[in-house]
Amino acid sequence: MIKPMVIISKKIHYKGEILELTNQRVIFWETQKSLILSDLHIGKSAHFQKSGIPIPKNVLTTDLERLKQLILHFKPVNLIIVGDLFHAEYNTDLDEFKDWLLQFKNLKLQLIKGNHDRLSNRIYEQFNIEVFTSELNLNSLKFVHDAVVPTDAFFTISGHIHPGVFIKGKGRQRIKLPCFQVTENQLILPAFSLFTGLNTRQSLKKCKNFCFTDDGIFEM
Secondary structure (H helix, E strand, O other): OOOOOOOOEEEEEEOOEEEEEEOOOOEEEHHHOEEEEOOOOEOHHHHHHHOOOOOOOOHHHHHHHHHHHHHHHHOOOEEEEOOOOEOOOOOHHHHHHHHHHHHHOOOEEEEEOOOOOOOOHHHHHHOOEEEEOOOEEEOOEEEOOOOOOOOOOOEEEEOOOOEEEEEEOOOOOEEEEEEEEEOOOEEEOOOOOOOOOOEOOOOOOOOEEEEEEOOEEEEO
């Protein structure tokens, strides 16, 4: 069990929608009562362990406890997962996720498939997940896994690249932080799982970076 999280948010307005960015790697879309997140990579830790790589066994448990606290806080009716919910073949991590879902029987899950979401359709049905192969359009928002060329018709939300930025500290110290990358017509989500790297080399043109720590969120 991890300690209760400090949840701090910042609201942004795009295409007539209000999106609440949080320092806990998710967006809350209040009008749709939805949590939006990306890149959970369930199955990654068990996959690495099976290959003999010493990954801590509580990686998934920690991620799911964080998600539980967010669900209890925002009380969404829907999770919109913008790709890479899963990571590899069916393994013990997926059994843990299936048991975890039992406490949220009325929660709807919508998955826009990512490059790692390669499980059979039968398994998605077992988890009661509504699957979209390439994109999901809701109101003026378009959800895809990897960034696409944006259009004026939609504000595009994607994941995949695990964005991060360097922050200058004291002296020559540089701190790497995860962030939301936002432009006039698109947003890239940070990876939800803590067991991911940060990509500080790829950035959208003319974007705002909303960086965050355990106890704050700020724009740079």
